[in-house]
Amino acid sequence: MMKGIVKRFPGVLAVDHVDFELYPKEIHALLGENGAGKTTLMNVLYGVYRADEGQILINGKQVRIRNAVDAQSNGIGMVHQHFSLIPVFTVKENLSIGLRDGGFRLNLNQIKLKIEEAEEKYGIEIDIDKKVQQLSVGEQQRVEILKLLFRGASTLILDEPTSSLTPQEVVNLFKSLRALQSEGKTIVIITHKLYEALDIADRVTVLRKGKVVFKAIKEGLTPQALTEAMIGRSVELSNYKMEKVSSRNSLIVEGLSVMGDRNEEMVIGASLEVHAGEILGIAGVSGNGQKELIESIFGLRASKGGRILINGHDITKYGVKGRIKAGLGYIPEERKTRGAAISLSLSLNSVMHDHWGQPYLTRGAFNYKAIRKFAREIISSFKVAAKDESVPARDLSGGNLQKFIVGREMMRNSSFLMSVNPTSGLDVGATEYVRNEIVSYRNKGGGVLLVSEDLDELLALSDRIVVMYRGKTSKPVERKDFDKLKIGAMMLGEGFNS
Amino acid sequence: MNIRKPIQIIFFIILALLISSLLLLIDHVSPIAGIAELISGGFLTHYGLVATINDTIPLLIVAVAIIIPFIAKFWNIGGQGQYIFGSIFATWIGLELAGSLPGALLITAAIIFAFIGGALWAMPPTLMKIYFGTNEIITTLMMNFIAVYFLDYMTIGPMEGSIAKITHVPSSAPIPSPDLLPHIGGVSTGIFMALAIAVIIFILLRYTNFGYELKLIGSSIDAARYAGASLRRDLLLSMVLSGGIAGIAGMIQVFGITTVLLPQVFSDITTSFGYVGIPVALVASLNPLITIISAFFFSGVLNGAYAMEISFGIPIDLVITIYGLMMFFAVIGVMINLGRIFRRSGAK
Known part of the structure; x- marks a missing residue:
C-alpha cells in the first residue's frame, strides 16, 4: 500500500497525494490518460524515483525503497514499456543475469532446469536458446516476466504491457497473467485501454492529473464510468464527419521497391495513390514493409526501383528536404527519436520542417521571435500541456509530445501527410483528439497516408484501405466495402499470390 | 545556462582549492x-x-573551434x-613571403594558410567517419601524435632556423618583426581576433541553419535526418x-x-591548447561566449600557479598539479547534478 505519495518534476506535480492499495493475489489495473502519473507512481514503488512525500507500507510495515534492488528484495518486480534485455544474449543468458546463487561461474544447465520448471508452472513457453533479438515483442515480454519471477518477485508491475502486442499475443499474455495469479502472484497492470482493464482486472484505480479520481472493484464497472473517470467527460467514439472533397492533387507511388535493414527486399513493387481530401489507410501486420515504405516515400531510405510523384511531380530523386518542400509531411511513430529532438526546446522543435526559409529564417538568420510564436501557436491550438515553448521536448509526456508533433505537421503548409500509428500509446482523450485532427486535415483538402496496426482505427478513419503483406500492396478497398473479417484475412495473405 | 551550473562550478573549484591546500x-x-x-599572480x-x-588567446580560439563539432556530438x-x-x-x-609583402597582407595570408593547414589536418578523420564510420575520437587523437612529431621534424629539418643550429633547441627561423602582430601594453592584439571568433561562432551556432542542424544531429541523428538536415555536409563543414x-x-x-615555430610550446601539457581547450569548452557548456570567461579563468589559474612556483619555490610539477585539479573539478561541476545527489542522500 502506498500512502500520500507526492512526486514533483520541474514545473509539474506528477503524483499528487496518491493513496494506492494493493491486495495479495489480485490483478489491479492502474488506469489513466497519458501523463496522469501512472508510470511515475509505479516507478516510485519500484525505486526508480524517490517520492517527495508519502510512505510505502507492506503488510502494515513501512519500508524504504531507494532502488530496484530494494524493490526486488521486497518481492516487487516491474516490466517497463521498453524492455531491458540484452539483444545479443540468448534467453537463458538474459535470465541468468543478476542471479546471485552460484558465485562467479554461471551454471547454465541448472538455470535451464529452473526455466523449464517455471515455464511449466506458469504456462509460459519460450525457446531459451534463441537470442533475444530473434524474438517477437510478445516473446521478449515473456522473458521479462520470467526474469522477475526468477528474482523472486511476488508482485509484478507491467507498464502498458499490450501496447506493442498483436491481439493473439494479448490473449496469451492475459492467460499467463491469470496463471500467475492462481500461483499466488499479485499483478499491477498500467494501461490506458479501458477494455483491457475491464477484461483482466479484479480492481481498478483511475488516476487523473496525478490524483486518484476513481477506485472500484470489477463488479458493477461500466466502460462509460471508467471513461468519464479517466478524462472527466464522455467522448464519442468513432463518429467522424467525412466531407466530400474534390481535387486532382495526388501522391502516387508506382512499383516501389525498398531494401530493409537486413539487406532483404522489404517493399516489393508497391503501388498506391492518395488523393487530396482522402485518408488512405494501410493495414497490415507489423513488419510487412510498412515502415520501409513510409521511410522511402519520405526520403529516409533509398528506393531500389519505382517512382514517387506529388501532384504529377516526380520526387523520387529528391532528398528529405526536397520532399518536404514538395508538400510532404510525416508524423513518425518514433516520437522521441525521430519526430522530435528531445534535448532541444519546443521552439527549436517547432521548425524541424521549416528551418530553411521564411518566416523563420530571414536573410540567413533565425528569427527567434517568429519561431517562438509558431511554437506557442502549436501549444495553444493543439492543447499541449507544457509550461512554455522554452522547455526541452523531453519534459513532455508521450501524449503531449505527440500532440505537439501532430500540431507542427498540421500547421505547416503541406498537401500530404503520412502518419504511422499516430495514436499508439495515447489515452482515450488524446487518441480522439489526434484522430479528429487527422480527419479535419483531410476535410481541409489534405491527403493522408495512414499506417496503423489498429484495424479499428483504420476502419473508422479511412476512405480506402490498402493492405500490405510481405512487402506487396493489395488493390484498395473502398469504404463502402469495408469488412473487418475480409481485411483481416487479407492481412494474413489472402488474395496475395506469393 | 541555468543558475545551477555556475554554482556547482564554484563549489567544485573551492573543493579543488581545499585539496590544493x-x-x-x-x-x-x-x-x-x-x-x-x-x-593575485594570475589576475x-x-x-x-x-x-x-596572452594565454587566453589561443586557448579561447581552440576551445571555440572544438565547440562546433561537439555541438553535433x-x-x-x-x-x-x-x-x-x-x-x-x-x-x-610567413617566412616564404617575408619582405615581399606589406605586414598586413602577409598576416592575412598567414591567417588563410593557417586555416587551410588546420582544416586539412582535420579532414582524414572526418572523411573516414563519413565514408567508413570510423570512431573519430580515436582517429583525431592519433592525428595529434603524428602532428607533434611532424612539427619536431620540420624544425630540425626543412624549417630549421639558424639559431636552432647553435642552441640545439628545435625551432624555425623567426618571423621578421614588421610582420608580427602588434602588442598593446604587452597584450597581443590577437585577443581581438580571439574575441571576434568567439562572437562569430556564437552567432553562427545560434542564428544559422547550419548551427541548428548541428544541434539536431547532436540531439538525435534520426531526428536530424527527418528534419531534412544534410548530415555529411554539416559534419564536413x-x-x-x-x-x-x-x-x-x-x-x-x-x-x-x-x-x-617552437615544438616545445606544442608538446608541453599546459600549452597544449588543443587538449586544454576541451575542458575549457565543456565548463562553458559549449557556449562560445561563456568560453571567453572560462578560457580567461583557466589561463589566470595557470599563471597564478607559475607565480606560486616563483614566490614560494614550489616545484613546477606541484603547481601544474594544482592547475589540473582545478580544471578536473570544474568539469565535474558541469557534468553532475549536485542538487539531485543531495536530495537523494537527504532522503536516507
Missing part, C-alpha cells in the same frame, strides 16, 4: 598565502594579467594537431571550420607570442 601544506607552504598568490598583478590575457579530440598544422602552414608562408579555426590559433600564437 593540503598539497601546499605537505610542501610546507601556507595554503592561505599560496592561494592568495595564485589569485591582479600587471605582469600576471598580461600573461593571462562529433568528438574532435584533434584540436591539438589542427592547431599545430595551422602554425606550421602560417610560419611557412563543422570540421573544416573547427580545424581551420584551431589552425588560426596556431598562427596567432607564432605571430603574436613565440615569433618562431
Whole structure:
C-alpha cells in the first residue's frame, strides 16, 4: 500500500497525494490518460524515483525503497514499456543475469532446469536458446516476466504491457497473467485501454492529473464510468464527419521497391495513390514493409526501383528536404527519436520542417521571435500541456509530445501527410483528439497516408484501405466495402499470390 | 545556462582549492598565502594579467573551434594537431613571403594558410567517419601524435632556423618583426581576433541553419535526418571550420607570442591548447561566449600557479598539479547534478 505519495518534476506535480492499495493475489489495473502519473507512481514503488512525500507500507510495515534492488528484495518486480534485455544474449543468458546463487561461474544447465520448471508452472513457453533479438515483442515480454519471477518477485508491475502486442499475443499474455495469479502472484497492470482493464482486472484505480479520481472493484464497472473517470467527460467514439472533397492533387507511388535493414527486399513493387481530401489507410501486420515504405516515400531510405510523384511531380530523386518542400509531411511513430529532438526546446522543435526559409529564417538568420510564436501557436491550438515553448521536448509526456508533433505537421503548409500509428500509446482523450485532427486535415483538402496496426482505427478513419503483406500492396478497398473479417484475412495473405 | 551550473562550478573549484591546500601544506607552504598568490599572480598583478590575457588567446580560439563539432556530438579530440598544422602552414608562408609583402597582407595570408593547414589536418578523420564510420575520437587523437612529431621534424629539418643550429633547441627561423602582430601594453592584439571568433561562432551556432542542424544531429541523428538536415555536409563543414579555426590559433600564437615555430610550446601539457581547450569548452557548456570567461579563468589559474612556483619555490610539477585539479573539478561541476545527489542522500 502506498500512502500520500507526492512526486514533483520541474514545473509539474506528477503524483499528487496518491493513496494506492494493493491486495495479495489480485490483478489491479492502474488506469489513466497519458501523463496522469501512472508510470511515475509505479516507478516510485519500484525505486526508480524517490517520492517527495508519502510512505510505502507492506503488510502494515513501512519500508524504504531507494532502488530496484530494494524493490526486488521486497518481492516487487516491474516490466517497463521498453524492455531491458540484452539483444545479443540468448534467453537463458538474459535470465541468468543478476542471479546471485552460484558465485562467479554461471551454471547454465541448472538455470535451464529452473526455466523449464517455471515455464511449466506458469504456462509460459519460450525457446531459451534463441537470442533475444530473434524474438517477437510478445516473446521478449515473456522473458521479462520470467526474469522477475526468477528474482523472486511476488508482485509484478507491467507498464502498458499490450501496447506493442498483436491481439493473439494479448490473449496469451492475459492467460499467463491469470496463471500467475492462481500461483499466488499479485499483478499491477498500467494501461490506458479501458477494455483491457475491464477484461483482466479484479480492481481498478483511475488516476487523473496525478490524483486518484476513481477506485472500484470489477463488479458493477461500466466502460462509460471508467471513461468519464479517466478524462472527466464522455467522448464519442468513432463518429467522424467525412466531407466530400474534390481535387486532382495526388501522391502516387508506382512499383516501389525498398531494401530493409537486413539487406532483404522489404517493399516489393508497391503501388498506391492518395488523393487530396482522402485518408488512405494501410493495414497490415507489423513488419510487412510498412515502415520501409513510409521511410522511402519520405526520403529516409533509398528506393531500389519505382517512382514517387506529388501532384504529377516526380520526387523520387529528391532528398528529405526536397520532399518536404514538395508538400510532404510525416508524423513518425518514433516520437522521441525521430519526430522530435528531445534535448532541444519546443521552439527549436517547432521548425524541424521549416528551418530553411521564411518566416523563420530571414536573410540567413533565425528569427527567434517568429519561431517562438509558431511554437506557442502549436501549444495553444493543439492543447499541449507544457509550461512554455522554452522547455526541452523531453519534459513532455508521450501524449503531449505527440500532440505537439501532430500540431507542427498540421500547421505547416503541406498537401500530404503520412502518419504511422499516430495514436499508439495515447489515452482515450488524446487518441480522439489526434484522430479528429487527422480527419479535419483531410476535410481541409489534405491527403493522408495512414499506417496503423489498429484495424479499428483504420476502419473508422479511412476512405480506402490498402493492405500490405510481405512487402506487396493489395488493390484498395473502398469504404463502402469495408469488412473487418475480409481485411483481416487479407492481412494474413489472402488474395496475395506469393 | 541555468543558475545551477555556475554554482556547482564554484563549489567544485573551492573543493579543488581545499585539496590544493593540503598539497601546499605537505610542501610546507601556507595554503592561505599560496592561494592568495595564485589569485593575485594570475589576475591582479600587471605582469600576471598580461600573461593571462596572452594565454587566453589561443586557448579561447581552440576551445571555440572544438565547440562546433561537439555541438553535433562529433568528438574532435584533434584540436591539438589542427592547431599545430595551422602554425606550421602560417610560419611557412610567413617566412616564404617575408619582405615581399606589406605586414598586413602577409598576416592575412598567414591567417588563410593557417586555416587551410588546420582544416586539412582535420579532414582524414572526418572523411573516414563519413565514408567508413570510423570512431573519430580515436582517429583525431592519433592525428595529434603524428602532428607533434611532424612539427619536431620540420624544425630540425626543412624549417630549421639558424639559431636552432647553435642552441640545439628545435625551432624555425623567426618571423621578421614588421610582420608580427602588434602588442598593446604587452597584450597581443590577437585577443581581438580571439574575441571576434568567439562572437562569430556564437552567432553562427545560434542564428544559422547550419548551427541548428548541428544541434539536431547532436540531439538525435534520426531526428536530424527527418528534419531534412544534410548530415555529411554539416559534419564536413563543422570540421573544416573547427580545424581551420584551431589552425588560426596556431598562427596567432607564432605571430603574436613565440615569433618562431617552437615544438616545445606544442608538446608541453599546459600549452597544449588543443587538449586544454576541451575542458575549457565543456565548463562553458559549449557556449562560445561563456568560453571567453572560462578560457580567461583557466589561463589566470595557470599563471597564478607559475607565480606560486616563483614566490614560494614550489616545484613546477606541484603547481601544474594544482592547475589540473582545478580544471578536473570544474568539469565535474558541469557534468553532475549536485542538487539531485543531495536530495537523494537527504532522503536516507
